[in-house]
Amino acid sequence: MEIIETFFNLEVLHRAFPMLMKGLWITLKLGLVSIVAGLILGLVLALVRLYAPRPAQLIARIYIDVFRSLPLLVLLIIVYYALPFVGLRLSPFWSAMSALTLVSGAYTAEIFRAGIQAIPHGQFEASAALGLSYRHTMVDVILPQAVKIVIPPLTNNSINVIKDTALASVVAMPDLLKQATQAQALAANPSPLIGAAIIYVMFLWPAVAAVSRLERRFGAGDR
Amino acid sequence: MSGFVSIRNLHKFYGTFEALKGIDLDIAEGEVVCVVGPSGSGKSTLIRCINQLEDFAAESEIRVDGTPVKPGRALAKVRAEVGMVFQSFNLFPHLTVRRNVMLAPMRVRGMQAAEAAERADVLLRRVGIIEQADKHPAHLSGGQQQRVAIARALAMEPRVMLFDEPTSALDPEMVGEVLDVMKQLAGTGVTMIVVTHEMGFARQVADRVIFMDGGEVIETGTPEAIFSNPTEARTQNFLSAVLNH
Numbered sequence: 001m002e003i004i005e006t007f008f009n010l011e012v013l014h015r016a017f018p019m020l021m022k023g024l025w026i027t028l029k030l031g032l033v034s035i036v037a038g039l040i041l042g043l044v045l046a047l048v049r050l051y052a053p054r055p056a057q058l059i060a061r062i063y064i065d066v067f068r069s070l071p072l073l074v075l076l077i078i079v080y081y082a083l084p085f086v087g088l089r090l091s092p093f094w095s096a097m098s099a100l101t102l103v104s105g106a107y108t109a110e111i112f113r114a115g116i117q118a119i120p121h122g123q124f125e126a127s128a129a130l131g132l133s134y135r136h137t138m139v140d141v142i143l144p145q146a147v148k149i150v151i152p153p154l155t156n157n158s159i160n161v162i163k164d165t166a167l168a169s170v171v172a173m174p175d176l177l178k179q180a181t182q183a184q185a186l187a188a189n190p191s192p193l194i195g196a197a198i199i200y201v202m203f204l205w206p207a208v209a210a211v212s213r214l215e216r217r218f219g220a221g222d223r
Numbered sequence: 224m225s226g227f228v229s230i231r232n233l234h235k236f237y238g239t240f241e242a243l244k245g246i247d248l249d250i251a252e253g254e255v256v257c258v259v260g261p262s263g264s265g266k267s268t269l270i271r272c273i274n275q276l277e278d279f280a281a282e283s284e285i286r287v288d289g290t291p292v293k294p295g296r297a298l299a300k301v302r303a304e305v306g307m308v309f310q311s312f313n314l315f316p317h318l319t320v321r322r323n324v325m326l327a328p329m330r331v332r333g334m335q336a337a338e339a340a341e342r343a344d345v346l347l348r349r350v351g352i353i354e355q356a357d358k359h360p361a362h363l364s365g366g367q368q369q370r371v372a373i374a375r376a377l378a379m380e381p382r383v384m385l386f387d388e389p390t391s392a393l394d395p396e397m398v399g400e401v402l403d404v405m406k407q408l409a410g411t412g413v414t415m416i417v418v419t420h421e422m423g424f425a426r427q428v429a430d431r432v433i434f435m436d437g438g439e440v441i442e443t444g445t446p447e448a449i450f451s452n453p454t455e456a457r458t459q460n461f462l463s464a465v466l467n468h
Contacts, residue, residue, distance in 0.1 A: 125276055126313035130327035130379060131303035140326060144317045 009191040016183035016192040023179030024199055030093060030175060031162040034100035038161065039154070040189025041101060047138075049113060060109070067106035073167050075099045080171040096168035096175075104161050111153045115146035152215045159207050163200070176200070227252040227414055228273060228287050234280035235268055235438075242268045243279070244438040255415045257425035257446075260435035261461055266418045269435070270385045272306045273416070285397060287383060303331055310388040312368045314360040320347065320371050321356040324378045331379065339378075346374040350404050365398030370404055377408075384408065385416040386389070387441030422465060426450055434458045 049060040056078040067075075080095040090098065119142050169178035180196035234362040235243035243265050250256055253345060258266040272467050273285060275292050285292040315323050320458030324343035328334040334342075347353045350370040352363075360368050369389055377382060386405065390398040402424050409415055409428050419425060425432050432449040434442045434457075442455045450466075453459045 046456065120313075122309060122311055122313035123315065125305075126315070127308075128276060129274055129302060129307035130375070131299050131307070131331045132327060133299065133330075136330040140330060141315055145315075148317075 006189065007191055007194050009187075009189050012183075012187040012189045012191040012194050016180070016187065016195060018129065019179040019183050020176065020192060020195055021178035022198065023174060023196070024203075026093075026174055027162070027165050027176040028203075030096055030100070030165045030168060030173070031158075034097050034104060034165070035158045035161050037097070038104030038157075039107055041105030045109035046112035047112040047114065049109065050133075051117060064106045064109050067103050068110070071101070072099060072103050072164055073102060073170070076167055076171060092168065092171045092173035095171055096173050100161055100164060100168075103164075104157060107157050108154060111148065111150050111157065113148035114153075116142060117129075118143060119145050119150050143196075148218055152211050152218065155207060155211045155214065159204055159211070162204060200222050224418060225286070227254075228416070229285070230269075230273075231284040233269070233272060233283045233285065235265070235272060235277060235283075236280065242438050243272070246435070246440055248440065250383075250389075250414060252414055252417060253412045255409045255428055255430045256417065256433060257429040258416065258418045258433045258435060259420070259422065259425060259449075259461075260441075264435040265385050265438040266435045266463045270307075270387055270416055270418055273383070273385060274302050274307060276307075299331075303379055304381055305383045305385060306379055306381035307385045308376055308387065308389045309342070310391050311468070312360070312365070312372045312392070314368055314372055314375070316360055319357050319359055320352065323360065323371060324375045327375070328378050343374070346377050347371070349377075349407075350374045365393045366400045369393065369397075369401045373401075373404055375451050381413070381466065383414040383416065386415065388418050388420065390419070390421055404406060415452075420465070422462075423449070434461065436461065459468065 043062060045060050048056050049064065050057075052060070069086040076096060076099040079090060079099050080092065083090065123141055123145070124137065127141045132141070165175055167182065168175050173176070176196050176199060180192040183192035184190050228248075228250040230246055230248040233243050233246040233248075234241065236358050244418065246269060248269075258269065260266050268277055270292060272279045272283075273287065273292065275285075275294070275298060279285070286304060290297050290301055290304075292298065292301050296437065314320075315326065320327065321340060322347055324426045325336065325339040328339045329336060344353060344356065348355050350373055352367055352370050352374070355363055355371075363371065372467050373389075389405070390401050393401065398421070402421060405415070405417070405424070406428050417425070417429070427446075429446050431443060432446050433440055434449060434453070434455070442453060444450060449458065450462065453462060
């Protein structure tokens with residue numbers, strides 16, 4: 001009974017619930033904005049890396065490698081605590097969103113590149129032979145096929161972005177984790193932390209299950 | 224004299240390997256030309272240069288209806304006039320058969336969807352595949368896919384059709400249906416350049432047969448002349464190898 005009192009204290013959870021919901025909303029908002037911005041950045045980076053002139057390709061490659069090597073927490077702290085020294089002061093939300101987007105963009109770029117490179121060369125040749133422009137080749141022929149290949153890894157990456165939003169609590173971002181630690185301090189009871197953990201799992205489990213389903217379906221070779 | 228398709232001094236290098244060693248060729252409008260020769264002779268490379276799927280040496284020149292084939296705006300125009308059918312079909316797997324045929328007229332010529340669909344159906348009927356119009360390519364046999372690929376190329380109303388070993392990837396029982404469509408097409412007056420191993424087809428349909436070996440045109444003439452009275456030793460050797468078994 002002691003354990004239930006301590007970790008699953010319903011009264012404490014009940015009182016903390018509004019705070020947790022506020023935190024959840026911010027976590028989801030931060031996660032979704034960063035995912036969408038990261039997708040756009042990643043697609044642009046992938047196209048630059050594959051098709052731009054040499055120097056631009058190199059820059060995209062260096063960017064992708066650097067941001068895949070840099071720990072997100074380090075980047076986040078640099079954006080929030082170091083950039084103000086050069087006069088760039090971002091709010092906790094925008095700091096976290098920038099850091100998440102910069103890193104997610106590097107990962108999605110690699111996913112898109114692999115997806116595009118998985119399309120047989122004959123598809124490009126057939127498009128060229130028909131007189132399709134580069135833009136139409138991409139939009140009508142290559143990307144619709146690449147999307148099917150990249151949906152499972154992209155969903156995986158999106159799950160990671162949502163999970164990584166928890167790091168934003170170190171820059172005083174009132175996200176789900178931050179609200180839970182505050183509620184824990186107020187109540188002198190860790191139940192809100194357990195509550196937050198349960199909420200993360202409740203939201204991400206279906207996504208994780210969906211990835212497995214998608215991988216099985218696309219793996220079945222319906223191309 | 225210069226032809227509807229005119230090729231001058233065509234050289235092509237892969238690194239230091241010279242795949243085409245200075246080809247000169249003129250093809251008249253409406254002419255059906257079959258290019259034959261052993262594998263590695265450069266025949267596929269030759270026709271892939273005509274719509275610049277392959278780059279070629281700067282001193283070479285190819286013109287289609289007077290327009291030089293070179294990178295830039297003119298290339299899109301040439302490609303819109305030159306249809307191509309590939310050995311491996313290269314249909315768009317995510318689109319239905321009808322959509323495969325509709326795509327280029329809509330995107331390159333700006334045609335409305337309704338008109339493009341109507342014309343696609345006319346072409347699919349012509350190649351005998353209208354019943355499959357709403358299926359995806361993966362559900363068709365190889366012969367059916369290649370007939371769709373022919374319809375897709377014809378949808379751009381090309382003045383020249385290039386065929387790059389169109390029956391080589393097919394099961395033997397499907398070769399005939401594709402060749403039949405090509406024969407029918409040859410009767411419509413479209414200029415055709417066909418790389419093929421089907422000597423029977425070349426003999427029956429071609430106005431002119433070109434024998435290539437080692438990146439050069441060795442001999443060219445009417446099917447009768449090439450198949451019955453080849454003058455070059457290399458042509459004789461090749462033909463005796465492919466015809467006598």
